[in-house]
Amino acid sequence: MEYRVVIFDLDGTLVDGTESIWITLHTHFGIENHPERLKAKEMFEKGKITYQEWAERDIELMKRYGANKEELMKAISNLRLMKGAIETLNELKKRGYRLAVVSGSLNIVLEKLIPDYDGIFDYVFINRIYFDEKGKIKSLEPTKFDIMKKVGALKLICEKENITPEKCVFVGDHDNDVHIAKVCGLSIAFNASSARLESVCNLVVKEKNIRKILKYL
Numbered sequence: 001m002e003y004r005v006v007i008f009d010l011d012g013t014l015v016d017g018t019e020s021i022w023i024t025l026h027t028h029f030g031i032e033n034h035p036e037r038l039k040a041k042e043m044f045e046k047g048k049i050t051y052q053e054w055a056e057r058d059i060e061l062m063k064r065y066g067a068n069k070e071e072l073m074k075a076i077s078n079l080r081l082m083k084g085a086i087e088t089l090n091e092l093k094k095r096g097y098r099l100a101v102v103s104g105s106l107n108i109v110l111e112k113l114i115p116d117y118d119g120i121f122d123y124v125f126i127n128r129i130y131f132d133e134k135g136k137i138k139s140l141e142p143t144k145f146d147i148m149k150k151v152g153a154l155k156l157i158c159e160k161e162n163i164t165p166e167k168c169v170f171v172g173d174h175d176n177d178v179h180i181a182k183v184c185g186l187s188i189a190f191n192a193s194s195a196r197l198e199s200v201c202n203l204v205v206k207e208k209n210i211r212k213i214l215k216y217l
């Protein structure tokens, strides 16, 4: 087999109904144009705060606007699996691929839509939010591997598997996937809302059915 690992983005790729869980949450809590949110985004983009600080500020702001487990689950209730997602993952596993998620989404999305994700994915890199027994947000464990740093997760996977990035396939849909897509052996822009991503990927799949990637693997 030419490739060994298939790495997936989550929002917009394996999950349909959101381009980014963060946008979905901002909209749900009505803070998309909140000055504090815009300020934090700008500071992150200028390199003044870390991804961790950005994520924490976002969550703190959402908490002030009523975010708890119940509200977050409500906010993600319209999300669904991408057409063909489970069949594709199972088929790739059957073909012997190792599978990974490298995502800036939240664990609650993965847990809701793919409850047995532990048995499917060999590697999961994602933001994790934790609740107390009353459903209050207890803590946030931000991923170390979003945007530019998705490449860091790829490096870790390669070390563990003892392979080079050429043996890895990446499937994603957005701007935050550009860096990782550039270094994988095969990159597929799926259902992409990013012309930048499409321009750096080896393949572009327009049809919103993720089974369409199987013929390339």
Ligand SMILES: [Mg+2]
Pocket: 009, 010, 011, 012, 013, 019, 172, 173, 174
């Ligand atoms: Mg995405």
